[in-house]
Amino acid sequence: MEKEKVPQDKSNLTKNNVKELLYATDENGNYTTTLSTGWEPKTIALSNSIDEINERIAEAKMQVEIGEASPIVYYMEINKMDLTILSSYVGMWKWRVKRHFKPTVFAKLNESILKKYADAFEISVAELKNIKTD
Secondary structure, eight states: OOOGOBBOOOHHHTTTTTTTEEEEOTTTOOOOEEOOBBBBBHHHHHHHHHHHHHHHHHHHHHHHHSSSSSSHHHHHHHTOOHHHHHHHHHOOOOHHHTTTTTTHHHHHHHHHHOOOOOHHHOOOOHHHHHHOOO
């Protein structure tokens, strides 16, 4: 793509005054870098991804509020983690972390294990135990 034809559509990047670095050809046909504020297909894909993440967070929050899941599930979604990533952060087997997703098991966790989760999510143990319902 020629440097002059690099899309400059409004996107999520423009809201934060961020630009993406792209490669394009200059007037001599040589590759060079240029900045773009976005282009429609990418904006749509990014928007869909953000919507999906927000839906997963809302679902996790609801599960915690009705007692189907522990707050670990909610904070894992908020921090865009999956089971593999979270287990590596807290230094536990995946099956053990998954077991802590159960509210009855979570309620029995000792302070040192709760602290590992709180540290992974960069929150306090008190925040871990009580998710905000705003």
